[in-house]
Amino acid sequence: MDSYFETYNLTKVYKTPNGDAVIVKGFDLKIKKGEFVCVIGHSGCGKSTVLSMVAGLSEVSDGAVILDGKEIDGAGPDRGVVFQSPCLLPWLTTWDNVMIGVKQVYYHATKEEREQIVEYYLAAVGLSEAKDKRPGELSGGMRQRVGLARAFALSPKMLLLDEPFGMLDKLTKFELQQVLLDLWNRERLTAMMITHDVDEAIYLADRIVMMTSGPAATIGSILEITFPRPRDRKEIMTTDQYYDYREFLMNFLEEKDSEIKEAA
Amino acid sequence: MNAVVDTDPIVQEEKHPARKTFSYNPNKVAHNLDKLGLGYFSPIARLIGNDEPAKQIREILENTFLPLMAFAVFVAVWWISSFYVVSDSTKIPSPDETWRAWGGMVEFAQAEKLKEVEYYKANEERALSMEQKAADAAAGGDATKAERYTGLAEKFRTKIYQGATTFFDQIWISLITIVVGFSCSTLLGVPIGILCGVSKKINIALNPLIQLFKPVSPLAWFPIVFVFTTWGIEQPPSTSIWQRALWTSAGVVTLCSIWPTLINTAVAVASIDKDFLNVAKVLKMGWFQKIWKIILPSALPLIFTGLRLSIGVGWMVLVASDMMAQNQGLGKFVWDMYQNGDTQSTAQIIIAVFFIGAIGFLLDRIMLVCQRLVTFEEQNI
Ligand SMILES: Nc1ncnc2c1ncn2[C@@H]1O[C@H](COP(=O)(O)OP(=O)(O)O)[C@@H](O)[C@H]1O
Ligand SMILES: [Mg+2]
Numbered sequence: 001m002d003s004y005f006e007t008y009n010l011t012k013v014y015k016t017p018n019g020d021a022v023i024v025k026g027f028d029l030k031i032k033k034g035e036f037v038c039v040i041g042h043s044g045c046g047k048s049t050v051l052s053m054v055a056g057l058s059e060v061s062d063g064a065v066i067l068d069g070k071e072i073d074g075a076g077p078d079r080g081v082v083f084q085s086p087c088l089l090p091w092l093t094t095w096d097n098v099m100i101g102v103k104q105v106y107y108h109a110t111k112e113e114r115e116q117i118v119e120y121y122l123a124a125v126g127l128s129e130a131k132d133k134r135p136g137e138l139s140g141g142m143r144q145r146v147g148l149a150r151a152f153a154l155s156p157k158m159l160l161l162d163e164p165f166g167m168l169d170k171l172t173k174f175e176l177q178q179v180l181l182d183l184w185n186r187e188r189l190t191a192m193m194i195t196h197d198v199d200e201a202i203y204l205a206d207r208i209v210m211m212t213s214g215p216a217a218t219i220g221s222i223l224e225i226t227f228p229r230p231r232d233r234k235e236i237m238t239t240d241q242y243y244d245y246r247e248f249l250m251n252f253l254e255e256k257d258s259e260i261k262e263a264a
Numbered sequence: 265m266n267a268v269v270d271t272d273p274i275v276q277e278e279k280h281p282a283r284k285t286f287s288y289n290p291n292k293v294a295h296n297l298d299k300l301g302l303g304y305f306s307p308i309a310r311l312i313g314n315d316e317p318a319k320q321i322r323e324i325l326e327n328t329f330l331p332l333m334a335f336a337v338f339v340a341v342w343w344i345s346s347f348y349v350v351s352d353s354t355k356i357p358s359p360d361e362t363w364r365a366w367g368g369m370v371e372f373a374q375a376e377k378l379k380e381v382e383y384y385k386a387n388e389e390r391a392l393s394m395e396q397k398a399a400d401a402a403a404g405g406d407a408t409k410a411e412r413y414t415g416l417a418e419k420f421r422t423k424i425y426q427g428a429t430t431f432f433d434q435i436w437i438s439l440i441t442i443v444v445g446f447s448c449s450t451l452l453g454v455p456i457g458i459l460c461g462v463s464k465k466i467n468i469a470l471n472p473l474i475q476l477f478k479p480v481s482p483l484a485w486f487p488i489v490f491v492f493t494t495w496g497i498e499q500p501p502s503t504s505i506w507q508r509a510l511w512t513s514a515g516v517v518t519l520c521s522i523w524p525t526l527i528n529t530a531v532a533v534a535s536i537d538k539d540f541l542n543v544a545k546v547l548k549m550g551w552f553q554k555i556w557k558i559i560l561p562s563a564l565p566l567i568f569t570g571l572r573l574s575i576g577v578g579w580m581v582l583v584a585s586d587m588m589a590q591n592q593g594l595g596k597f598v599w600d601m602y603q604n605g606d607t608q609s610t611a612q613i614i615i616a617v618f619f620i621g622a623i624g625f626l627l628d629r630i631m632l633v634c635q636r637l638v639t640f641e642e643q644n645i
Contacts, residue, residue, distance in 0.1 A: 057542055075545040087539035090640040091561045100557065104547040136640060 003030035004190055005158060011065035012049050025216035027063070029209060034188040038201035040249065041103045042256055047194045050211075051162050054192065055081045060256075068157050077105045080156035080189075084163045086139055086147030087156030088135040095131040098122060105154050120260050121149040124186075125179050141172035144180060152183050152217050159184075161193040165200070174233075177203060183232060198249045204240065208249065221252055290315045299636045301629045307614045357611035365611035366441060372431040383425045390442060391420040424503045430590055431612075438582060438593035441510055442627070446578050447515025452518070453525030457570075458555065460526070461533025461563070471520040476524040482516045482581040489515035509591040516585035521578035529572025532563035565639040572631035594620055 010027035013020050024046040031037050041047050054065050056075035065072045065078070088097045098118045103209040106114055122128050125145040135143055144164055151159060164180075165173040177200060184191060189196040195201050201208045204223050225245060227236050236242050290313025294306035304327055311320040339359055346358035357365065398413035460467040493512045500506055540562050544554045589598025600614050601609040 057545060075542070076548050077546060079546070081542075081546055083539070085539070087537075087543065089540060089543065089558070089561070091564070091638075099544075101547055106551065134640060151355070 002016050003034065004033035004035075004068060005192075006066045007050075007054065007063065008066065009025065010050065010053060010060065010065065011051070011062035012046065012053060012058070017111075017121075022216045023214055024218065025052075026218050029051065029219060031192065033190055036184065036204055036206045037189045037209060038205035039192065039194045039209045039211060040196060040201050040253070041217065042213050042253065042260065043196065045211050045214045046217040047211060048162055050162055051081075051194055055079055055160050057081075057184065067098065072090040073171045077101065077154045078157045080149045080151030081160050082144075082164045084166050086135075086143045086150075086164075088143060088146055088150075091137045093132050093134055094122065094127055094138070095136070096145050097146055098153050100152050101150055105191075110177070115151055119207055121153040125149045127173065128212045132206055139172075141168055141176060144168065145178055148176070148180060149180070152187065159189045159191040159193075162192065163194050166196070166263045173197075173200070180204070181231075197245055197251075201249070202227075203236070208245075210249065210252045213260050220238065220256070223248060243246040288313055301516065301632045301636070308528075334406070341457050347641065349412065354605060354606055354610060357607050357614065361607065362585045362611040362614050362633050363385070364381065365608050366615050370432045371595035371610060372428075373432050376427050379427055383427075387420045387423050391417040394420065431583035431597060431616070434593050434597045435623070437505065437510065437591065438586065439623070440505065440592055441514050441591060442517060442575070442578055442582050443580070444510070445514035446521060446575050448514065448518040449522035449578065451523055451572070451573055453522045454567060457526045457529025457567070458533050458559070458563075462555070462559070463534075467530065467534070474523065474526065476635070477519070478527075480519075482520050482585050483588065485516045485519045486585060490589070499531070507591065509589045510593075512586040512589040513582065513591035513593065514597075516579045516589070517582055520581040521574040524577065525567070525570040528573070529563060529567050531565035533559055536562050566636065568631065568635035568638055571623070572635055575627050575631050576624065579620075585621060591596055 007027055007029045010024060012024040013022050027050055029037075039047055039050070043112060047244050049058065053060050054072070056065075056072055056079065072079075076116070089100070090098075092100065095118060098121060099114065103113050108118065109117075119128070122131055125148050127142065127149065127159050130138060130142060135146070138146070147164065151161075160182075165176050168176065175249075181204060193204065200227055208223045209218050209219055210221045210223070223245060227239075227241070290310045290610075293309040293313070297306040297309055307320040307323040307327065311317055311324070342357050345358045346361070349356040358377060394413045394417035398410045399412040401407075401413060435581065456470070460470055467592060489512050493508050493515060497508050497511050500507050536559055540558050541554075544558045549557065582593065583595040585591070586593040587599045588595075588600075590596055594616055598613050601613045601616070
């Protein structure tokens with residue numbers, strides 16, 4: 001497989017008073033260009049740890065992350081990150097929250113070009129009307145739309161999402177999944193998204209990576225989702241295949257669940 | 265699936281696309297009034313919007329009459345004490361004596377103003393007549409004489425009136441002094457605070473000095489500042505307002521008021537949300553950009569809390585430092601009146617006390633408004 005993104009023996013160890021805590025160990029994953037990969041696993045198993053190492057926001061204890069042939073070193077705008085709480089800058093308007101990144105990445109572009117980029121992505125997430133509002137005046141769903149626009153507007157090589165819709169109610173979540181998928185369909189960015197929602201993973205992903213439970217969490221199993229794109233949520237939910245995928249994932253998670261209980 | 269409640273405003277907006285016409289929103293107006301420190305008027309705004317009128321009227325009456333009653337009690341106690349707190353040399357002036365003293369101060373100031381206007385008018389007339397003479401001499405062919413008259417006219421025009429200082433001049437000087445002192449403490453306190461917040465090493469280095477100097481009284485700082493201003497500032501002519509005493513007094517204000525700004529800035533910068541720093545990291549911002557675009561704006565609300573405390577301390581200290589430095593401000597006024605020692609002077613001091621309080625309150629309100637303007641609503645998803 002020709003991989004665009006690759007983690008090699010990715011490991012995270014925290015030094016604690018009672019010795020080393022190995023959170024993630026030997027996480028090896030290859031992702032093709034334009035592939036959408038979801039990572040699921042139990043809460044606290046180390047999903048965010050993996051993602052923040054890939055983002056360059058947390059140091060790698062061992063192993064390496066390679067993107068487009070180069071080993072990553074620290075954070076950078078070539079990886080657009082969307083967190084669970086969108087961490088917008090509360091003193092900036094929607095427009096400026098997107099613009100601050102665009103300015104940084106397109107420093108050689110003219111003012112008009114930059115404005116076009118911001119406008120394009122705000123329209124794409126349906127926020128043209130709210131461009132002068134500050135995060136405090138936006139609902140959770142709207143804030144996460146800004147988060148998506150901000151990440152896509154950087155034209156990153158890769159998109160990293162850490163449970164971006166985890167705190168939203170179901171309807172808003174569906175809307176935002178659609179927004180994300182529409183944007184992704186336009187650009188086909190290589191994406192790695194963490195979620196604990198099995199249905200979300202099946203709907204969005206080309207492959208689903210299941211992580212074992214910690215300590216020393218790693219990849220337990222990988223499931224290929226072969227639904228053709230563009231996908232229709234209702235349509236795929238009528239297929240038997242959907243429920244096969246779902247059962248496979250649920251079984252994996254339950255297995256890990258009982259392993260945790262046995263260990264305790 | 266359970267019934268879905270649409271909490272997302274986008275969905276709601278789409279359902280009511282026609283609701284775009286202007287309407288008076290009493291809640292929003294009241295909220296903005298609160299934000300501007302004019303909370304007293306927010307029930308009135310609500311009343312105009314017909315929002316629970318009975319409740320608003322009760323609130324307005326309460327907000328008006330309760331403070332008025334307390335003030336009446338205060339005046340009564342003051343009035344009674346003016347009969348009892350009497351010694352051989354002095355006494356507490358009664359409220360009406362104080363009121364009359366106030367009238368005297370206003371009259372004096374008006375008379376001074378009149379004198380000043382007349383002084384300039386008379387000099388202008390003299391200058392004009394000199395110019396006339398100069399023109400006559402020039403017409404007569406006497407160039408040296410014409411030049412001398414022109415010089416005299418110039419002299420009359422540039423003469424500056426040096427009358428007695430009035431109470432209102434002194435308020436003005438005090439305001440200038442606090443602005444100078446407070447500006448210096450801001451310009452020093454914010455950058456040093458940022459350095460302390462960004463660098464743990466700088467914080468460790470400076471913390472003992474900050475803790476040591478923070479509790480020092482203005483009276484102790486005065487002689488030291490005095491040495492510096494005497495050494496560093498040339499005494500300007502007496503007509504200038506930038507007297508050495510003003511700088512000395514402002515310096516004392518700076519030294520006493522810098523600490524809340526400095527400490528608040530340092531705390532705000534050190535406790536910045538890690539998420540914001542991650543934004544800076546992802547965007548690969550440089551050091552200066554990170555400070556200017558991320559750290560400073562996020563720290564601004566707390567910095568302004570510090571500035572508000574600082575201006576309060578500064579104003580409080582100002583009266584004492586004006587007394588020590590003999591700066592022509594309110595402190596000097598109080599000191600001079602105290603030296604007079606008679607009841608009318610004490611009445612004038614009481615007037616000064618009211619003014620000091622009112623200006624301090626006003627400064628605090630201005631800072632409060634600034635503080636609220638820079639405070640962004642917290643995002644809690
Ligand atoms: N600084 C740290 N020191 C020690 N353990 C940590 C530290 N940060 C996170 N962990 C541990 O790492 C584990 C994985 O966390 P995380 O990656 O956030 O899990 P997930 O995102 O899968 O829910 C958790 O058990 C957490 O307790
Ligand atoms: Mg997590």
